[in-house]
Amino acid sequence: MTASNRPAFVSGTGLSGWELFLIAMLAVIVLANSALSPQFLSLNNQINLFQLSIEKVIVALVMTFIIINAEIDLSVGSMMGLAACAFGWMFQSGVPAYAAIIIVIGIGIAGGTVNAFFITRVGLPSLVVTLGTLIAFRGLARVLVEDRGITDFPEWFDRLGQQGLIGPFPLSLILFAALFVICWLLLQRTGFGRKTYVIGTNRDVADFAGIDSGAHKARLFIASGAVSALAGLFYAARVGAVRGDVALGFELDIITIVLLGGVSIFGGVGTMAGTLLAILIVLNLRNGMALLNITGHIQTGVIGLLLIGSVLAPRLKLSTLLPIISGRKGDAR
């Protein structure tokens, strides 16, 4: 994709065409689901939807920054697993739970720092580095808990993920809402957000304008590690048990949400509102399919097709399709 066929970037003013498209898609899904079940639109159901995917949706907020920065973090799912397992292991070894929580966030920051070091200091591609740490963090997680499951967390910890803290809203959802507002302000209203777009659009231009793109990227990867660790704790609290395969493969669901939200994998394009819309679409679509008794694997397949379709949709032009259909190669120049 060349720069010229990207949508023009207008920071934070109004909704882009893509976001309007997502809103329309969401409306269709919500209407269809409401027709299927009167319970669908109830507050409890909607809260429940968020709770079931809370780990993924909070990490998607940070992933939005990283992909707009033209980078990727594949290690988030493994970091969640490592965080959950480290918490379980420490708890079992007698470390007080609150201390374990703080140490786990520290592990997230440390893991993010490892990623940041290899990406910004050594200069390796983030795809390779975080693929490596995806394997490494998962390996560590399995070493910690071996193949046991760890359960019997203190009751207050389990409650964090399940019970309403303010009215019907559990802590995790309140934290998501707060995190969303912070991320939205950060991306659309601050100099940090502007730098995120400039670096993702063209890193050389950023460097020539005196923007320290290495430091910027480092901050993002460290934040990604910390938030992933937090998400891992939420997982442990929600499920009440940890095993070595906690959050296995979550990174792909998270990246799918972000791309569906209109963030360009080539960087420089996307908004926090788009990511929120994509979160709502994926959660409600899965819920609707569950109401129809469609199994989880097929649900995943549908979401995958939705991603391909939505990435393809804005570029559907007869002139680009014809050569593909007739099997000829397009003009390389």
Next chain:
Amino acid sequence: MTAPVLALRSVSKRFGMTRALDDMSIDLHAGEVHAIVGENGAGKSTMIKIMTGIHQPSSGHIEVGGTRTVVDGPHAARDAGIAAMYQEPMVFPDLDVAENIFISSTREGVLQNTRDLHRRADALIARIGMQVDVDRIASGLTLAEQQAVEIARALSQDVRVLIMDEPTASLSAHEAAQLRGIAAKLAAQGVAVVYISHRLEEVFEIAHRVTVIRDGQHISTQSIDAVTPESMIADMVGREVGNYFEKTPSTATDNVILSVRGLGLAGVFRDISFDLRRGEILCMAGLIGARRTDVALSLFGITPADSGEIAYKGQPIDVRSPAQAIRAGIAYVSEDRRKLGLAMPMSVRSNISLATLGHFLSPAGFLDRRRERETAEAYRDRLNIKTPDVDAAVDMLSGGNQQKVMLANWMAMQPDLLIFDEPTRGIDVGAKAEVHALIREFVAQDGAALVISSDLPEVLAMADRILVMREGEQMAIIDHADATQEYIMALATGQAALQKAS
């Protein structure tokens, strides 16, 4: 007289609005070394790309051996016996010399007779008079040896026209001599050699005929005996463009803002020394490969110099990063606005605040978008940037207006020293004059400008003094009063001694 092996007949090539080649005709004969010379941007590379089938003529045609032929791609060029080699040879580093020579004639699935391959490679290497072991792995070869491999590869495909584009630009004197020997030998064997070089002394050494092109047009083709360096340079720069722009009066003061002494970067440039005063425009002239941009990048902290000293506002300074340069009040406007200067898909507003983002932030880091917009609109009006809205994406604007957005970004920084690399490349004459006026206005308000330009009329119109570089070396600093296009070109091509004597 036999038909030329290759000829262009009234070939024109347009790219959008720009005309890269205009009614170009040229004959290439077997057995001659035909030099093609011209300034940067004269149309040499477009001509090569037409000959090798990378571009198609917008009008006119190509004749091969007297027959009208369509060369519509590298394969067609190879079939017609046309090959080109460039400054950077293309070799596969993990293959040996013989394999490299026969790379494009290798058939998949057919077992190769290695001994036969090596025997034939030996014969080709011998034919160009080089001594290279054909068993050697290419990664260990010198640049000159790699070029020999490339020439042998062309010969293996029965080349009749060999185009050499600046082949000696990165070679040592000894290697360059060796390569010129090969070119002469090939011509003696009946190949038509097209030799493109900025080094005029080379042209006089090996060319039989020389064609001068300028602004995409054919100026002259003459036997080398009929031309002198002076007449060639006069043809290259052209006389009628002398008063293209009026020289603006100098506003230079005595207050030196930048003092550079013996600045060097190993392998790139060396021993650059000059003073720049407030109110002054110092232009750096030279040909492509003169390393002017590299000097600018060192001053701006992108690639810090490794020798010499810089004093700025009377203090020694060691610029290690663009951020540091910007803090010190040094701006660098890049020659490549698409790749290095502007975030093309982003808005005019965001691009005007690129380097000054910090000025628009609250203590908590929030962007004051209203003030940012007001600033962008102020610069839009002041620089006469034609855009429907400061929220429009920069890539929707014309080249000249993009250039002004880039300038606005750096003007907004209110620099003391503005380094401007090719300020008017690819923009129309009206916008050029506006950019010139803006630079003069900037220095008149106590700024100082270092302008890199390959456009000699522009240099003469703007510069108070001119620093001429050639292959990483400072040839001279000349006052505007002493400068002519011919003199600058003579310095830039290494013919200064000759020019001064006349």
